[in-house]
Amino acid sequence: MGAQWSKFCAEVAQKVVDLVARGATRGNAAAQVGVTDRTVKLWVTKGRRNLDAVEAGGELDEYGLFVGELLRVEATITSKAGATLVELLQNGPPELRLRAATTWLKYRGGPEWRIRVE
Secondary structure (H helix, E strand, C coil): CCCCCCCCCHHHHHHHHHHHHCCCCHHHHHHHHCCCHHHHHHHHHHHHHHHHHHHCCCCCCHHHHHHHHHHHHHHHHHHHHHHHHHHHHHHCCHHHHHHHHHHHHHHHCCHHHCCCCC
């Protein structure tokens, strides 16, 4: 594995955001750019704190910018995945409709549809 960063690096952070936008998890994106999952989690924690401070009148910093963009791309990919499931539910072949319905209910249908581990 390449070098490990703990200090924020805007170029590496942007690569993480770009990979997540293409469907990678945060952890996989971190590994691909040569940082630990813990480092990305630290950046996210600092970014969330900064966004909270901004709401209270503070200044947006590089961590806040990173988290804002990361949350935006995660929301976009989640919305696209949801739209794909809905499209399959409405217009897909019957064998895919069942899978789409099961997936939709498992993740979006509320606690009564989620898999229980006992």
